Amino acid sequence: MGRYVIRRLLQMIPVFLGSTFLIFVMVHALGDPVNALFGDRAPDPVVAAQIRKQYNLDEPLWLQYLIYMGNLFRWDFGTTFNGQSVTSLLATAYPATIKLTAVAFTIEVIFGVGFGLISGLRRGGWSDNTVLIFTLIVISIPTFVTGYVLQYLVGVQWGILPATAGEDLTLESLLLPGIVLASVSLAYVARLTRTTVAENSRADFVRTAVAKGLPRRRVVLNHLLRNSLIPVVTFLGADLGALMGGALVTERIFNIHGVGFYLYQGIVRQNTATVVGFVTILIIIYLAANLLVDLLYAVLDPRIRYA
Amino acid sequence: MPDLIEKKNAGIPAQRAESAAEPKPEKARSLGLDAWHDLRRRPIFIVSSLLILLLIAIAIAPGLFTSVDPRAGDLRNHYLSPPNYGHLFQADWFGYDGQGRSIYARVLYGARASVVVGICVTAGVTVLGGLTGMIAGYFGGWVDTLVSRITDIFFGIPLLLGALVILNAFTSRTVWSVVFALIALGWTQMTRVMRGSVITVKQADYVTAAKALGAGTFRILFKHILPNAIAPVIVVATIALGGYIATEATLSFLGIGLQDPTISWGIDINSAQKVIRTAPFALFFPAGMLSLTVLAFIMLGDAVRDALDPKLR
Numbered sequence: 001m002g003r004y005v006i007r008r009l010l011q012m013i014p015v016f017l018g019s020t021f022l023i024f025v026m027v028h029a030l031g032d033p034v035n036a037l038f039g040d041r042a043p044d045p046v047v048a049a050q051i052r053k054q055y056n057l058d059e060p061l062w063l064q065y066l067i068y069m070g071n072l073f074r075w076d077f078g079t080t081f082n083g084q085s086v087t088s089l090l091a092t093a094y095p096a097t098i099k100l101t102a103v104a105f106t107i108e109v110i111f112g113v114g115f116g117l118i119s120g121l122r123r124g125g126w127s128d129n130t131v132l133i134f135t136l137i138v139i140s141i142p143t144f145v146t147g148y149v150l151q152y153l154v155g156v157q158w159g160i161l162p163a164t165a166g167e168d169l170t171l172e173s174l175l176l177p178g179i180v181l182a183s184v185s186l187a188y189v190a191r192l193t194r195t196t197v198a199e200n201s202r203a204d205f206v207r208t209a210v211a212k213g214l215p216r217r218r219v220v221l222n223h224l225l226r227n228s229l230i231p232v233v234t235f236l237g238a239d240l241g242a243l244m245g246g247a248l249v250t251e252r253i254f255n256i257h258g259v260g261f262y263l264y265q266g267i268v269r270q271n272t273a274t275v276v277g278f279v280t281i282l283i284i285i286y287l288a289a290n291l292l293v294d295l296l297y298a299v300l301d302p303r304i305r306y307a
Numbered sequence: 308m309p310d311l312i313e314k315k316n317a318g319i320p321a322q323r324a325e326s327a328a329e330p331k332p333e334k335a336r337s338l339g340l341d342a343w344h345d346l347r348r349r350p351i352f353i354v355s356s357l358l359i360l361l362l363i364a365i366a367i368a369p370g371l372f373t374s375v376d377p378r379a380g381d382l383r384n385h386y387l388s389p390p391n392y393g394h395l396f397q398a399d400w401f402g403y404d405g406q407g408r409s410i411y412a413r414v415l416y417g418a419r420a421s422v423v424v425g426i427c428v429t430a431g432v433t434v435l436g437g438l439t440g441m442i443a444g445y446f447g448g449w450v451d452t453l454v455s456r457i458t459d460i461f462f463g464i465p466l467l468l469g470a471l472v473i474l475n476a477f478t479s480r481t482v483w484s485v486v487f488a489l490i491a492l493g494w495t496q497m498t499r500v501m502r503g504s505v506i507t508v509k510q511a512d513y514v515t516a517a518k519a520l521g522a523g524t525f526r527i528l529f530k531h532i533l534p535n536a537i538a539p540v541i542v543v544a545t546i547a548l549g550g551y552i553a554t555e556a557t558l559s560f561l562g563i564g565l566q567d568p569t570i571s572w573g574i575d576i577n578s579a580q581k582v583i584r585t586a587p588f589a590l591f592f593p594a595g596m597l598s599l600t601v602l603a604f605i606m607l608g609d610a611v612r613d614a615l616d617p618k619l620r
Contacts, residue, residue, distance in 0.1 A: 016463075018456065019460045140549070140599075142601070143557070144576065148594075149590075149594075152583050156584065241463075249560075252561070264471070267472055268475065279464065
């Protein structure tokens with residue numbers, strides 16, 4: 001187990017370096033941040049040179065990357081052009097997004113697996129067809145449309161939940177954004193669970209469990225569901241990173257100052273340090289979630305062992 | 308009475324006989340033909356492909372469906388005037404937007420950007436990802452390791468985020484810059500699908516047979532492996548097409564996708580969002596068209612997957 005984790009961690013290093021380098025190149029090679037800083041005016045060459053020197057922008061790209069990586073190991077994500085340290089931005093933004101993602105992820109798991117289980121057990125019945133049509137519609141409507149429609153109906157017209165989240169994030173104010181963020185993934189999880197549950201419900205081990213007289217509850221939860229969860233967990237792991245990146249749209253609609261908000265500002269203003277810093281953390285979360293998924297396989301299916 | 312029975316049996320047994328004969332080797336059909344036979348009888352396939360055909364017709368010639376100029380605004384008379392549902396196919400059918408432009412005309416003209424982005428990105432991604440996936444899967448070894456690591460690297464960067472970074476560098480963005488950004492970030496998904504598919508196919512006996520007969524690498528790849536490995540790629544591509552259309556709209560909505568002279572549902576949704584409380588219809592129609600388009604492609608992908616995947620039958 002320990003050796004497996006170490007091997008996986010070592011394998012992550014090239015992927016981590018590659019992803020961060022890719023985003024570094026994309027941000028730096030496309031467009032000149034110093035020119036962007038001056039807007040439409042041509043920058044004064046002396047000032048521009050000074051700024052370039054201050055942010056190491058006059059060095060070749062690979063050296064800039066090495067300097068950045070070196071600083072990263074001392075937990076220094078650099079400074080933005082207006083003098084804020086990116087580390088402090090990260091510290092304000094990530095808690096908000098993590099709260100939002102946690103709410104969305106909980107909704108996704110509970111309702112996605114729940115709907116999938118119900119429809120997979122009664123394949124062809126009316127509840128199955130309802131879930132299928134409902135998920136198809138949810139997948140087709142883009143998040144920003146769902147967001148505005150729900151905000152308008154639930155938040156403004158009916159006034160059931162707060163329409164925007166604002167500064168202090170309570171569970172109540174995060175419920176609506178959480179539903180919006182979770183909606184598309186929820187539909188995918190429901191469909192995936194439905195397929196695997198329907199497939200496994202014909203499996204021999206389920207027949208055995210029924211034959212030996214186990215109560216239905218136990219058959220479904222301990223035997224059927226547990227064996228059906230592996231593809232679902234794989235999807236959920238990959239989706240965790242996507243949720244945090246996808247919060248861009250949701251955070252904008254519900255006015256949450258999280259990762260998406262600062263990333264968007266960073267991209268539009270070509271604040272390279274912000275973009276690279278935020279994406280680096282996103283990549284680490286994505287890789288960690290994938291590792292966690294692989295370790296969860298062994299919990300779900302004891303036949304899987306990591307030597 | 309006997310007449311009725313005859314009629315009743317006329318259609319069904321003929322079909323039964325045909326499907327019963329299917330497994331026999333002399334009536335062997337290719338996977339594609341078999342899938343097509345299956346697809347023609349699915350209502351979901353018929354509905355979605357009719358929708359898509361209509362959409363493509365609108366995208367090619369929006370002028371056939373309306374004579375109104377989608378860019379002509381009249382603020383004095385038409386500022387956010389509500390829809391007139393009785394006036395079918397008229398300028399005021401769906402009402403007017405915040406600049407006094409006909410929403411009906413804009414919804415029709417907006418189809419072009421979405422369809423072009425969807426089809427071009429899917430084609431580009433399929434060709435690029437398909438080729439790299441085929442090479443990685445067939446040759447294996449260090450080529451495979453290299454390609455797989457590259458796809459791993461791209462997977463760490465969310466599509467929307469990367470596209471924002473790339474598109475922000477363009478000062479004037481057209482449909483083609485959006486297509487470029489989405490292809491540049493999306494091809495690795497197809498590489499993975501194709502690679503997996505090729506790895507299972509290349510161990511088949513007919514590939515060994517072709518090798519033994521002295522077929523060249525190029526011939527084996529394109530004549531023997533590609534036709535047998537392409538099914539999962541087609542399925543993923545059809546479903547992804549709807550996703551790319553949604554991504555384009557999201558980018559335009561965020562203000563870093565298409566720009567104003569181009570008509571796009573995403574841009575219209577973005578401007579309608581400010582007046583959602585007074586004029587929800589301005590948001591509803593472009594959003595509805597967008598969702599309907601994505602729905603059509605996802606339904607098509609679902610139907611194609613059911614037809615191409617014999618395991619589900």
